[in-house]
Amino acid sequence: MFNYYDLRYIHPVDNRECPVVVGGDYITTETGTGLVHTAPGHGQEDYVTGQKYGLPMLSPVDDNGIFTEEAGQFSGLDVLGEGNTAVVKYLDENLSLIMEESYRKLFLSLFMQFSKCSTYN
Numbered sequence: 001m002f003n004y005y006d007l008r009y010i011h012p013v014d015n016r017e018c019p020v021v022v023g024g025d026y027i028t029t030e031t032g033t034g035l036v037h038t039a040p041g042h043g044q045e046d047y048v049t050g051q052k053y054g055l056p057m058l059s060p061v062d063d064n065g066i067f068t069e070e071a072g073q074f075s076g077l078d079v080l081g082e083g084n085t086a087v088v089k090y091l092d093e094n095l096s097l098i099m100e101e102s103y104r105k106l107f108l109s110l111f112m113q114f115s116k117c118s119t120y121n
Contacts, residue, residue: 012096013087014072021053 040050041059
């Protein structure tokens, strides 16, 4: 029987080994592939998944939506502007980008407002 708990991958930006985790029922194939990133420092569902799998609690974005020192080479960049562009460019140049899809700005604004109000653990 296949055991996905043993799967690992190399993080595309900082080259560390990471576990493949199975999230909750908030991840579906109804509106996408069912494959998503998990950011335990940015939202309740991801936090719970992170706790379940012992993931580090990284929060590389400050209250103003700017990448912090924790974001390495992207530090100081606005997440929704030049930061997003820089991350996508880096992933594409390093053959780590599978797909890029634009979202409506309203959704992103609401997401950032939610992230700013969330408790970072």
